[in-house]
Amino acid sequence: MTVSVKDVAARAGVSVGTVSNVLNRPEKVNETTARRVHDAIADLGFVRNDxxxxxxxxxxxxxxxxxLDVANPFFTDLARGAENRAAENGLSVLLGNSDENDEREKAYLELFEEQRVHGVLISPRGEVDESFERIRRRGTPIVLVDRDGTEHGLSSVALDDVAGGYLAVSHLIASGRRRIAFVGGPVSIRQVSDRLAGARKAAAEHPExxxxxxxxxxxxVLAGRAVGEELRERPEGDRPDAVFAANDLLAIGILQALVMLGHVRVPEDIALIGYDDISFSATAVIPLSSVRQPSELIGYTAVDLLMREAEQRGDYAPEHVVFQPELVVRASTVSPEGGREGAAAAEALPAAH
Amino acid sequence: MTVSVKDVAARAGVSVGTVSNVLNRPEKVNETTARRVHDAIADLGFVRNDxxxxxxxxxxxxxxxxxLDVANPFFTDLARGAENRAAENGLSVLLGNSDENDEREKAYLELFEEQRVHGVLISPRGEVDESFERIRRRGTPIVLVDRDGTEHGLSSVALDDVAGGYLAVSHLIASGRRRIAFVGGPVSIRQVSDRLAGARKAAAEHPExxxxxxxxxxxxVLAGRAVGEELRERPEGDRPDAVFAANDLLAIGILQALVMLGHVRVPEDIALIGYDDISFSATAVIPLSSVRQPSELIGYTAVDLLMREAEQRGDYAPEHVVFQPELVVRASTVSPEGGREGAAAAEALPAAH
DNA sequence: CTGCGTTTGTGAATCGTTTCAATTACGCGA
DNA sequence: TCGCGTAATTGAAACGATTCACAAACGCAG
Incomplete structure (x- = not known):
């Protein structure tokens, strides 16, 4: 039924070895022979059986x-970076969506291992258990993304959320703000608590x-709206003069409550900064300052670590890369006439730990 | 190096056939033997070679x-639906992102064919050329998604954008609007021209x-903002009393320009409806009416067509399913006190053509 | 015309799993 | 104890591309 190299060989009047050579080491085969083989391939509609x-x-x-979630722009950007780097190595990327579901995460891991993929990039949902290490030892390199793997002995590409929080609040302080509020979702989420820790650090440096x-x-957004409404109701003296939201969705909700449904001016009365720099931030009524993560670079780098790990079979030495986020200053933190220069954005520098 | 069934068989003291039976037809093998084999598998860390x-x-x-774009919620929802249906058939979905790039689209198609996948679901970027048909004839079922395949003799699951446009404008008319404006991007995009055609059809039914x-x-959003600003500048009598935007992003931009940066009231002065029902629409300052597409159902159905096509090898009969969009009424088209009932949302009914 | 190096082509062996016809073991009634 | 039906197990063949040691063909200097 399906066409195999054997059929192609017969049609072209050569041996299977030659067909394979045409496909994989064209320089080893005479030009006219190669053409005959290519013709046979076209005639028969031969497709390599992977x-x-x-x-x-x-x-x-x-x-x-x-x-964790293909719908999250962070991950799609990351995937894009990974695809690009993989393509440069002649590899393709198979995307599995765990949807924050342990079962599915495990199923994809299993599938990929059975497929003998070159390696696996994963942003694990829960704890990193020994099954990861077992997979690695059986010969499939693993690199954690958006998660530090130091304590599990796995290579990883992570983000410094503490630095991000520090950047955001330092920027607010540098803009002359003093009464700052951090708005954040469940602190059980590592990213949230890290960003808060960074915010605390920045605040601690200024006693006032x-x-x-x-x-x-x-x-x-809805949660942000609720917080924004609460802020709006406060007597003016009781309000913060700056808000750092743990992500852009929250910030957008706050912005809506303050500006559109209320009468508080941003940034004059309250400066507002978010986190993630999603595309909606730039196009908000008042363009939102934010902290940007080099998502694409993360995917790109993760593939690099993977390739390196695949080579050094034997003497395994996990590597860890932590990327620094970048401050993006827009109108929500600096008054148009305020004169403050847009605070040089920190470059995103990989820092090996 | 790697563990094979042969190793497992040796360890368990059985033949390879038995190991395979344990894995694939457990009912055929004695319980104690099965346990021995499972132990051997665990001891050796055996992983099937797919x-x-x-x-x-x-x-x-x-x-x-x-x-076309993994970042687009429409496609991620579609993917989710496909994954679910595939899982019910014991299959997994490999997601390839063509990023609206012909090269990449072709590369993924080739990869999948070489991998002898059960079939391919694809939202093609440009024209559907004969290469699709060739792939199908070689034995890999293909189903087009978000694109009608009737004229190419390929199965497809599409959306009725004309009906969507009709729904939107009919709703505006039913709400008492008379001077309606359609705002749309490049009409070269099929979705845009179809939605416009639907809008025209609805308008044509009412001479006034x-x-x-x-x-x-x-x-x-930015393009929408520009249009919104233009509308705002018009003398009041010159303004439409309702706007149908070809997608939600445009609608959000228009909303921002009218309400937040301007003094036009929505829906009192201008009613506004978008298309796609992205998650931001529900959380806009003024929740946006929109037209929802059953994205997840599309993926689900596409997998069904694929399976059916895979069975009927030989007497190939392409099937076409067209889904009807659904009207979602929110505050941007009905005044809170306006009394108009929220117009029963049309059910999404599959209609075979 | 011989010998030797180079280029080109050959085909059997290999990868690891599944399948299936054949074999063996087992239980039980006669 | 024999025979027979059922259950359990076996092992060799097959899937299709790649590899590699080897052979053939060719060119050319001596």
Missing amino acids: AARQLREGRSRSIGLVV VTLDIILADSLS | AARQLREGRSRSIGLVV VTLDIILADSLS
């Missing part, structure tokens, strides 16, 4: 990527600055 | 999905209704 090739090679030509903590139910 | 299995089977256990067409540069 399974057979893989079986022989021992490894597939792709790498697996398991993300106060840092209030306002808890939000979740990291959503 | 390539070998596939080689034998002739087909892989996954289906390929090529989308006028339909203005305002071209936008793109389907983005």
